[in-house]
Amino acid sequence: MSVRFEWVRRARVFMMDNYHPPFWPDLEFDARRLVEVARRYHANVIRFGSAGKWSVFPNEFWPPHPQLGSRDLVDEVLTEAHAHGMKVITYIPTGHIVPDVNIRVHHPEWLYRPAPGAEPPLHLHHGGGLHSPPCLSTPYHDAYLGFAEQLVTEHEIDGIYTDSGVPYHSHCGKEGSLCYCDYCLEKFRQRFGCPMPYAPDPDTLPDSDREMLEAWSLSVGRLMVDVLIEGARLAGERGIPVLTHGCSMAGWPELRFMKEADGILYEAGGTFLHRLEAASLGESSGLATWQYVGGLTPWSRLQWFGRELVEQAVASFASGGAVNVACGVNMVYGAPSHFHQELADLFSTFETHEALFDELHPTRFAAIPFILPMRIYERLQSHRFRAQPVDVRDRSPDLIMDCPINNPSQQHCIEGGFSLMTANHLPVQLVDQDSLSDPEKLARYPLLYLPNIGHLTEDEAACVTDYVHAGGRLLASYRTSLYGPGPDDLLDDFTLSELLGVERIDCDPQRLEDYHQHLWYAGTFDMYARSVEDGWLARGFSEPIWPVNRFEFVRARPGTDVVANIVFGGREDEPLWPAVTSREAGKGRVVYLAATAEQLHREYQMLMIRDLVGAIVDWLCPEGRPLRLEGPDQLLAIPNEKPGTNVLFLVNHTGERMEGMAQIWPRLDRQFTYVAPVPDVRLRWRIAPPKRLWDVVTGQDVAFTVEGDMLSVDLASVGQYAIMAATS
Incomplete structure (x- = not known):
């Protein structure tokens, strides 16, 4: 991102959304108190809602709170915050559900309709009774843009945050992506020259109808990002940054909007490990990354959080992200009797040493690509209607003796690989899939880790090969590059076979029955790996034998060293198939793990698996670990x-x-x-x-x-x- 927006990347944010008290049911908001409390916490940015259930400044587009009168709450916050050198980023809900006491009274023409003449689906959202979703084909589209333009042009705001980038917000799914409001019906007729087909289950419609609905669903879904891009350009013309809602690592807005945005917010940090993963992916993608610390709660009038806030905040900041105190309203209500001193102390440290932390980035060492089997990351791709339904999923189980034997989830292996690096105190970042075909991006990292990354394109395989030959180090496991584009397209051999130094084989017929005796639905039973005596792994790893789960049958190619073998329990002296292989390729080094060590670490936190991978990294990187x-x-x-x-x-x-x-x-x-x-x-x-x-x-x-x-x-x-x- 641009250096002029470094303050966004390192922001200490107090968040005040407008879905709960003091903005609903009664308007009890005091901007001066907000800024006073935020300053006591050493925050330097306030994220303030321009609308929630109602808008909070007078305008002709989005009905204001009935008690607003002539007040402009955005201006009130700007006046108080700017007087103390604090910045204000305003939040604009996009496509969000609206309370029925607002939308049905003031703008019933905005409503989404799931069927011709039908009432919209109803939702509950942060209190306030029933809510209904709008449709972007209606005048809501122009009202949203008019509201955004008035907000940006009439207020000296420092940035905007656009929720949510999700097409068909709050009415997603194959039926939900099809709206039958009067506006959609007319626009469909104008485009296709016929009435818009309808069936309670649209998959039962004729092929020609489903194809039209697929094209229509895609175009309507793209309206969300069209308005977001237009709003972002309004902000860009005034030199202020735009952040958007990331939803999740597998639920981005359309990537064409990500190119317009300066940063992304993960609404909830998730588990501690997920928080680290998400922050690292934003950092490696060049985006400012905000993560919730705490969250919006149903009990906003109390400050009831503990030291988990400090852990979340320091972890997000250390990983390159900003700290977004999502429970800012709790902090305001709680002060001074329930003041969170530990969080204030952390923010004070960040404030005192801003010059130290500016332009600071996590050390690059290991890169793990975040690649899903079907490579569908945009919500639009997974939520829109399709003539031929797409089942977004992971790999299917293998059928062995007519029994399903689970395949380790690719996403779980990514999580396990990330966890293995952190457990070894090694710097690690998730990177996007584009990095695998970008030599410059790959070269930033001494180590590339491919934990069961099933499919690689030809360009990616070539780039990874060039990376290793130029001096990069590669650790790969299980079925990395052993699939085609589909989740179940198992290949005869690895796309990276030559680079990995192994070939896929079938189980030896004389060992097949024995192997079958060592299976269960989750993988293998009473099977292990054993280091080859006097090999580098045996010298660097104190455990001669360790457990294995699902593994791939391989044989080593010429020039590849086998440093550990698969063995049956009770017959550990009988090597069966390679478990760990290594080779040098050009100026680089490669290690292949036949089993998914990542899955074992994710599920069990096995110390010996941690130390196994640590020893492998030590061989791959003889110059030594960063830490x-x-x-x-x-x-x-x-x-x-x-x-x-x-x-x-x-x-x-x-x-x-x-x-x-x-x-x-x-x-x-x-x-x-x-x-x-x-x-x-x-x-x-x-x-x-x-x-x-x-x-x-x-x-x-x-x-x-x-x-x-x-x-x-x-x-x-x-x-x-x-x-x-x-x-x-």
């Missing part, structure tokens, strides 16, 4: 850097890496109030000897020694987090 840390897995280390400066964030994560979340909305992290310090932490950091190493939180110098090319530091203990800076 070594003697401490528990849950002490997360995220190094950052910029010219002349290195900063290391340590986050004492108290839960399991794949912990569960609340099963009611909002799906928040569970609260905690105490974090046990981690004692006696020794770390070695591969950076040039600095003039000064210091604790950013306390300002005190930190003693260090230099051992070869590593900085060695001993810390007596680490509390919930620590931040160290090395400056030259």
Whole structure:
């Protein structure tokens, strides 16, 4: 993103949406109090809703709150915030459901209709009774753009955030993507010269009708991004940034809008691991990334959050993102009696050292591509009506002896691979699929990790091969490059066979019955891998035998070393098939894992699997890891850097890496109030000897020694987090 918007990437945001008190049911909002409390928390940006259930400034497009009168709440916030050097980003709901007391009274012509003459579907949303969705084919389209233009031109706002980028908002699905309001019916007739076909199940319509509906659904779905792009250009003409709603890593707005946006918000950070993944994907994609810290709750009049907010905030910030306190309304209501001092202290540190953190980015080491089997990431592609329905899914189970044997999920393997890197205290980022065919992007990372990435295009395979021959290091597992474009297009051999140094084979007939005896529905039973004696893996990994789950039958090509073999339990001296192979290719190195170690780590957090992959990385990267840390897995280390400066964030994560979340909305992290310090932490950091190493939180110098090319530091203990800076 542009350097002039660095403040967006490093923002400390107080979020005030307009769906709940003090904006509903009565208008009780006090801009001065909001800014006073936000300043006490050392926030520097307020994200403020221009509309929620009602608009909050006088306009002719979106009905204002009945109690608004002549007030302009956007101006009130701007006046208070700008007086103290704070910026304001306004939120514009796009395609969002609207309360019936608003839309049905003032603009019934906006309503989406699921069938000719039918009433719209009804929803409940943050209180306020029933809500209904609008249709972008109606005058709502022009009203939205008029509202956005008035907001941008009549207010000195510092940026806009556009929710939500989801076509057919709140009425998604194959039927939901088809609206039968009077406007859609007329526009369809004008385009196709016939009435718009309808059936309760549109899949039962004739082929010609379904083909027309598919074309229509696509064009209507694109209206969402059309208005977002137009709104973004309005903002761009005034030199202010635009952020949009990312939904999830597999639910982007159309990518053509992402090219217009300066940043993206993940509405909920998800689990701790997902928070790290999402922030890293935004960072590697060049976008400012905002993640919720806390969330909108049904109990906004109370401040009831614990230290989980601090963990979320420091993890998002360390991963290159901004901190978006989504429970800002709780903080305002709670102050001063329920003031969250720990969060304020963290923000104070960020504020005091803004110059240190500006232009700082996470260290690049390992890249894991976020690629799904069907490569469908846009909500439009998964939600629109299609003449031939598309089942967006992962790989099917293998059928062995007429029994389904599960295949490890590609997305779960990506999560497990990411978790393996963090457990080894190795810097890791998710990258988008375009990176695999972009030599410049790949070259940024010393290590490329392909955890069961089933399909690679010819261009991607060629680029990965060139990357390795130029000196890159590749770790790949299971069925990486063993599929075609479809989720079940299993190939006869790996697309990367020559680079990996292995060929796919069928199980030996004499061993087939024995193999069948070692299966169960989730994979293998009583099967293991064993290191080859005197091989580099045996020397670097203390466990001679470790468990394997699903694996691929392969044989090594000439010039490839087998450093571990698959074995049956009780017959560990009988090598069966290669489990781990290695080879050098050009200036680079390659390791192939026949089994999905990532799945085992994701599900069980196996320490021996962590250490196995750590030993593999040590062989792949003989120049050494960027960081070594003697401490528990849950002490997360995220190094950052910029010219002349290195900063290391340590986050004492108290839960399991794949912990569960609340099963009611909002799906928040569970609260905690105490974090046990981690004692006696020794770390070695591969950076040039600095003039000064210091604790950013306390300002005190930190003693260090230099051992070869590593900085060695001993810390007596680490509390919930620590931040160290090395400056030259």
